[in-house]
Structures are given as structure tokens and as C-alpha cells.
Amino acid sequence: MPTGRDPPRPYTLRGRPNRPIETDVSVALNHPVTHPAYLGLLADGELRRRAERARELMRDCVLCGRHCHVDRLKSLRGSACRTGERVAVASFGPHHGEENVLRGSHGSGAIFFAGCNLHCVFCQNADISQNRAGSEVEAEELASMMLVLEERGCHNVNLVSPSHAIAQILAAVAIAAARGLRLPLVYNSGGYDSLEGLALLDGVVDVYMPDMKYGDSKTARAYSRVRNYVAVNRAAVLEMHRQVGTLVLDENGIAVRGLLVRHLVLPGGLANSGQVFRFLAEDVSSDTWVNVMDQYRPAWRAAAFPPLDRAIRSDEYERALGLARRYGLHRLDSSRDRWC
Numbered sequence: 115m116p117t118g119r120d121p122p123r124p125y126t127l128r129g130r131p132n133r134p135i136e137t138d139v140s141v142a143l144n145h146p147v148t149h150p151a152y153l154g155l156l157a158d159g160e161l162r163r164r165a166e167r168a169r170e171l172m173r174d175c176v177l178c179g180r181h182c183h184v185d186r187l188k189s190l191r192g193s194a195c196r197t198g199e200r201v202a203v204a205s206f207g208p209h210h211g212e213e214n215v216l217r218g219s220h221g222s223g224a225i226f227f228a229g230c231n232l233h234c235v236f237c238q239n240a241d242i243s244q245n246r247a248g249s250e251v252e253a254e255e256l257a258s259m260m261l262v263l264e265e266r267g268c269h270n271v272n273l274v275s276p277s278h279a280i281a282q283i284l285a286a287v288a289i290a291a292a293r294g295l296r297l298p299l300v301y302n303s304g305g306y307d308s309l310e311g312l313a314l315l316d317g318v319v320d321v322y323m324p325d326m327k328y329g330d331s332k333t334a335r336a337y338s339r340v341r342n343y344v345a346v347n348r349a350a351v352l353e354m355h356r357q358v359g360t361l362v363l364d365e366n367g368i369a370v371r372g373l374l375v376r377h378l379v380l381p382g383g384l385a386n387s388g389q390v391f392r393f394l395a396e397d398v399s400s401d402t403w404v405n406v407m408d409q410y411r412p413a414w415r416a417a418a419f420p421p422l423d424r425a426i427r428s429d430e431y432e433r434a435l436g437l438a439r440r441y442g443l444h445r446l447d448s449s450r451d452r453w454c
């Protein structure tokens with residue numbers, strides 16, 4: 115589960131929109147604000163082809179950084195995400211706990227997927243990510259959720275923990291876009307994404323918001339049960355940046371395109387924050403928008419893994435922030451003032 119706040123209060127699909135299919139996207143394509151990336155792939159059917167290719171990849175799954183190589187359409191055995199043909203959604207609705215550039219005045223339109231490709235011992239949403247509390251949905255229902263979020267005035271569709279749901283997301287976006295969806299798509303992941311999965315999202319996702327959880331793979335193995343996190347995570351972030359560039363805001367200060375990285379400071383320096391910031395500044399861009407997060411609290415199994423059994427101290431947070439500045443990162447998210 116990517117770093118963040120609690121899920122929004124659940125919405126239902128009661129009275130869900132049944133919009134007619136729109137065939138003319140030319141007006142939206144010429145409009146800078148209502149031109150999400152995926153519209154460019156809608157008209158010639160490429161969105162649907164991407165969804166089909168993603169479904170095919172589920173047969174020998176490499177859709178996320180785990181590279182399980184299992185046939186998810188036949189069996190869940192051996193799949194770290196335990197998610198088959200249909201993905202489960204835990205909740206969806208306007209979310210006012212995200213960064214200012216996402217939540218704006220009407221909230222970020224969050225869809226919380228159940229299940230996760232990471233198994234962090236300190237997960238704050240373990241019921242959703244590990245116990246997979248949620249309801250399985252068809253692509254039509256997922257598309258309807260996106261349209262409901264748009265009708266509620268949300269500024270974007272915020273796909274939370276999407277790495278194992280790429281095929282289902284693409285299928286839903288193809289339906290929703292044909293029915294008039296015009297919100298930017300935010301891909302809000304734990305940062306353990308594969309290049310194969312990201313290639314399918316090229317030209318579909320507007321804003322990438324990955325975590326960079328660790329600067330050291332041994333720590334990632336110990337606390338999130340993944341191999342080679344740093345190499346996988348860095349390759350993913352570089353690819354995301356190649357696709358969308360640094361973060362661009364509209365005239366109201368809302369993110370419309372680009373990369374936003376989250377880094378949660380862990381107690382005892384476990385996140386190795388300096389390594390993360392150095393990579394971002396030197397190998398990605400010192401203009402990268404970074405949210406250095408101070409919200410760590412012990413959750414789920416963290417009590418058994420000191421020093422994860424305590425909150426971070428203010429001096430630990432200030433030290434991490436100082437490192438970010440020292441490496442030259444200057445677009446540091448200021449939303450934390452309103453979270454504390």
C-alpha cells in the first residue's frame with residue numbers, strides 16, 4: 115500500500131451515471147485542462163488494445179516489480195498480490211487527506227484497491243492491503259466509479275495501490291473515457307512497479323505518485339518482504355519521469371501532469387533518506403516534487419520490529435528534510451502543515 119492517509123468514507127454506485135458513449139474527443143484534445151493523457155489513445159482504439167495486452171500479461175504475470183510469472187487468470191498460487199481476473203475495491207470517494215496539489219477544494223477522487231504487491235510490516239491499511247477487504251468489481255463498475263468521482267467534482271482519479279490492477283484499470287479507463295471521463299489519472303503506488311507494467315501506462319497516466327520507501331534493499335527485504343527494491347524502484351521512477359516529466363500545476367495549483375514522489379521518514383533512519391534524495395536530485399531532477407512525510411506511526415506488525423515500534427522524533431524528520439535540501443531538492447511539498 116502506498117504511503118498516505120486513511121481511505122475516504124465509502125461511496126456506493128447507487129444512481130451511477132449511465133452516460134452515452136462520446137465519439138468526438140476533438141474539443142477536449144484542444145483544451146489544456148480537460149485533456150488527460152488517455153484521450154490521445156482513445157480514438158484509434160489503442161486504449162482497448164493496451165487493456166488486452168495487459169490481460170495477456172496476466173498469464174505470465176510481470177505487471178509489477180515482483181515478476182511472479184504466474185497465470186493469474188487460472189490460479190492465484192504463487193502470486194504475491196493474490197488478485198485474479200477481477201480486482202477488489204475497498205472504497206472510493208473524494209479524499210481530502212492528500213497533498214494540496216491533488217485534493218484542491220473538492221478532493222482527490224480516490225479508488226482504494228484491495229491487495230498489494232508489498233507486505234510492509236508497518237502498513238497503516240493492512241486490512242485492505244494484506245487482508246484484501248473489499249468487493250470484486252467488473253471493468254464497467256470500476257469505470258462507473260471514475261465517472262461518479264468526476265460528477266462529485268473531484269480534481270482527479272487517484273488510483274491507490276494500482277500496481278497489481280493495471281489490466282483492470284486500463285479496461286475501465288477505456289470504458290470511462292468513451293463515456294466522457296476527462297479527469298487526470300493519478301497512479302499512486304508503493305513504487306515497486308515493473309517496466310512492462312509502466313510501458314502499458316505510457317500515454318495513459320497523467321500524474322505518477324510513487325513512494326520511494328527505502329534507500330537500501332536489505333531494509334526493504336526485512337520490512338516490506340521484497341527483493342531488490344532499490345533497483346526496481348529507481349528504474350520505475352526514472353521511467354515515470356521519462357513519461358510525464360516534472361510536476362505541472364494548473365492555474366489553480368492542481369497537479370495536471372508529472373511526477374510527485376513520496377518519501378516516508380522512518381524511525382532510526384531506516385528509510386535511508388539521504389540515498390533516496392541524492393538519487394532524485396542527481397539522476398532524476400532537482401526539480402522533482404517531493405513530499406517528505408512525517409506521519410509515521412507504528413501500525414499492523416510494527417510493534418515487533420523496533421525501532422519501527424515508535425513514531426519518528428521531530429529531530430529525525432528535520433534531519434531528513436535538511437538532507438533533501440542539501441542535495442538540492444527545492445520543490446518540497448508543504449501540505450504537512452495542514453496534516454499536523
Ligand code: SF4
Nearest residue numbers: 175178181182193195
Ligand atoms: S501483479 Fe505483481 S504481485 Fe501480482 S502476480 Fe503480477 S507480478 Fe505478482
